[in-house]
Amino acid sequence: MERNLMKGNEALAEAAIRAGCKCFFGYPITPQTEVAAYLAKYMPKNDGVFIQAESEIAAINMVLGAASAGVRAMTSSSSPGISLKSEGVSYIAGSDLPCVIINVQRGGPGLGGIQPSQSDYWQATKALGHGDYQLLVYAPCSVQEMVDKVTLAFDMADKFRMPAMILADGLLGQMMEPVTFPERKTEFEPKPWAANGHGNKRKHNIINSLYLVPEELENSIRNRYERYEIIKANHTEAESYLCDDADFVVTAYGASARVAKSAVNRARAMGIKAGLFRPITLWPFPVNEINEACKNAKALLDVEMSMGQMIEDVKLAINCSKPVHFFGRTGGVIPSPDEVLGELKKLSEANK
Amino acid sequence: MAVIFDRPKSLADVPTHYCPGCTHGIIHRLIAEVIDEMGIEGDTIGICPVGCAVMAYDYFNCDMIEAAHGRAPATATGVKRSLPDKFVFTYQGDGDCAAIGTAETVHAATRGENIVVIFVNNAIYGMTGGQMAPTSLPGQVTQTTPYGRDVSVAGNPIKMVEMLSVLDGVALAQRVAVNTVPHIREAKKAIRKAFENQKAKRGFSIIEVLSSCPTNWGVSPTEALEKIDEVMIPFYPLGAYKDVTAEGAN
Numbered sequence A: 001m002e003r004n005l006m007k008g009n010e011a012l013a014e015a016a017i018r019a020g021c022k023c024f025f026g027y028p029i030t031p032q033t034e035v036a037a038y039l040a041k042y043m044p045k046n047d048g049v050f051i052q053a054e055s056e057i058a059a060i061n062m063v064l065g066a067a068s069a070g071v072r073a074m075t076s077s078s079s080p081g082i083s084l085k086s087e088g089v090s091y092i093a094g095s096d097l098p099c100v101i102i103n104v105q106r107g108g109p110g111l112g113g114i115q116p117s118q119s120d121y122w123q124a125t126k127a128l129g130h131g132d133y134q135l136l137v138y139a140p141c142s143v144q145e146m147v148d149k150v151t152l153a154f155d156m157a158d159k160f161r162m163p164a165m166i167l168a169d170g171l172l173g174q175m176m177e178p179v180t181f182p183e184r185k186t187e188f189e190p191k192p193w194a195a196n197g198h199g200n201k202r203k204h205n206i207i208n209s210l211y212l213v214p215e216e217l218e219n220s221i222r223n224r225y226e227r228y229e230i231i232k233a234n235h236t237e238a239e240s241y242l243c244d245d246a247d248f249v250v251t252a253y254g255a256s257a258r259v260a261k262s263a264v265n266r267a268r269a270m271g272i273k274a275g276l277f278r279p280i281t282l283w284p285f286p287v288n289e290i291n292e293a294c295k296n297a298k299a300l301l302d303v304e305m306s307m308g309q310m311i312e313d314v315k316l317a318i319n320c321s322k323p324v325h326f327f328g329r330t331g332g333v334i335p336s337p338d339e340v341l342g343e344l345k346k347l348s349e350a351n352k
Numbered sequence B: 001m002a003v004i005f006d007r008p009k010s011l012a013d014v015p016t017h018y019c020p021g022c023t024h025g026i027i028h029r030l031i032a033e034v035i036d037e038m039g040i041e042g043d044t045i046g047i048c049p050v051g052c053a054v055m056a057y058d059y060f061n062c063d064m065i066e067a068a069h070g071r072a073p074a075t076a077t078g079v080k081r082s083l084p085d086k087f088v089f090t091y092q093g094d095g096d097c098a099a100i101g102t103a104e105t106v107h108a109a110t111r112g113e114n115i116v117v118i119f120v121n122n123a124i125y126g127m128t129g130g131q132m133a134p135t136s137l138p139g140q141v142t143q144t145t146p147y148g149r150d151v152s153v154a155g156n157p158i159k160m161v162e163m164l165s166v167l168d169g170v171a172l173a174q175r176v177a178v179n180t181v182p183h184i185r186e187a188k189k190a191i192r193k194a195f196e197n198q199k200a201k202r203g204f205s206i207i208e209v210l211s212s213c214p215t216n217w218g219v220s221p222t223e224a225l226e227k228i229d230e231v232m233i234p235f236y237p238l239g240a241y242k243d244v245t246a247e248g249a250n
């Protein structure tokens, strides 16, 4: 298979085209700009639509329109822009529409900074917009995984009629690695619910998130949560690296997992039995997988490019059955393997 | 017996939730008549606002989408770009189209999105119980301008079609009313022209319809219709501010 050396953001954009993304709507923001630039260049050549919207709010509502019409649609942004999209994402979820949203995270809050960060974990997994709903959240940690997860995100979004997010960061977006792409998707499941003109052949379709009768709204939410249960039971993904005999399991996702992996390798070389547990789906969180991965561990070390957000899910997933320590850098500072190794050494000393 | 007046086919045979005497119903009917006459019900996607017309998805028989407050032009853009051969219209109140959604309206217009926007200007926020709208008149008493709209505090009313008429993407920007039979006839012609523009791919058409809200204006339905002539039209003159199909728009 052909291998290409590509930047994470560009590979992700190419993967979207191959996944049959017909419409892209975006608004410029660092560090996701290459996604939009690539699609501006290649969407028109692939019979697709590219629009630079007037705002992230408009962009996500264009996505809502395109998704309603039954085509695959995507938007991408970075942290401040994702905050603006949150209203639209809530409407998309409430209307049972599929779409893909890319967040190439940067430091926050506010305008924050433009360096890589992982401080939107809570936003992505708990509270992107109002109401009872979830997004599928994928956290790639290599350029190849950017490609694979975008492909999967489109399929899963369609299958479960819900929004899916790729939670990347500036580091993955800018990094260059060799990748292979899947074949271009040309066959799609029919969407009989789409608002695409009934052609006088069926009753009119309505795409809507309004239910004025509380019991009806409750029912619609319960239906959605039944789908969530199916996803939780069947579609979690994680990587366990050297976890079987590990005394200390590092938990990290995305870019910080790359740093953590080097630290784990160096710890092993020094005789410290360390392992890495890396969630790939952040929602649903891989609960069974983490319990399996840390079954022999004395303690866990959660590493994030934030003040500690995923750590809450880690503790919940293992029912606080073991001590979970934390090491994080934030604001766009990337933790170094040395720093993580230092934490592992401390843990090893303390547990002698 | 010959039927001389009937419900347009594309208007659903269901009771609406509009207040007695509200002219939202007339505007719905005109849109449905145009859809029927052009034979495009099966090829039309309508987009409802957040406002009194929020449930218009139950009233039109074409496919319908309920948009977020103010975002209908963006949603319409997504639909139209995905399905360029279908007809797409939005139905929006003044709060929706001219306050919270101003950016979406202006940019859909300037991009020349080939859609129809039906902009229902009743100078009030009907659905939320009668607060000041961007189009509320100077001096108008509303729930949030209890002493009358003081423009030095609350700002001036926005004149949407005048403003949009300067944009290159706009094919038609016209203000009509539905308070008298002649006005209703004019309104119907304008709506038809807007849909014909879409068919001919001429770009963005907006029809601003001066509409009544007897409930929140605190007057009877007939008085509300009279008020449109007395205070609304003098402030918001009717006419086509831009019409690419006509010579010398006023």
Ligand SMILES: Cc1ncc(C[n+]2csc(CCOP(=O)(O)OP(=O)(O)O)c2C)c(N)n1
Residues within 6 Å of the ligand: B049, B050, B051, B052, B053, B069, B092, B093, B094, B095, B096, B097, B120, B122, B124, B125, B126, B127, B128, B133
């Ligand atoms: C984001 C958001 N803000 C506020 C509201 C509350 N709201 C619902 S309708 C409306 C105003 C509607 O007024 P208008 O657009 O003029 O329509 P009308 O009811 O007069 O036809 C407001 C403020 C909302 N639903 N969503």
Ligand code: SF4
Residues within 6 Å of the ligand: B017, B018, B019, B021, B022, B023, B024, B052, B122, B126, B127, B212, B213, B214, B215, B216
């Ligand atoms: S509140 Fe006003 S605009 Fe809304 S339905 Fe009643 S009369 Fe019509």
Ligand SMILES: [Mg+2]
Residues within 6 Å of the ligand: B051, B093, B094, B095, B120, B121, B122, B123, B124, B125, B126, B133
């Ligand atoms: Mg209004």
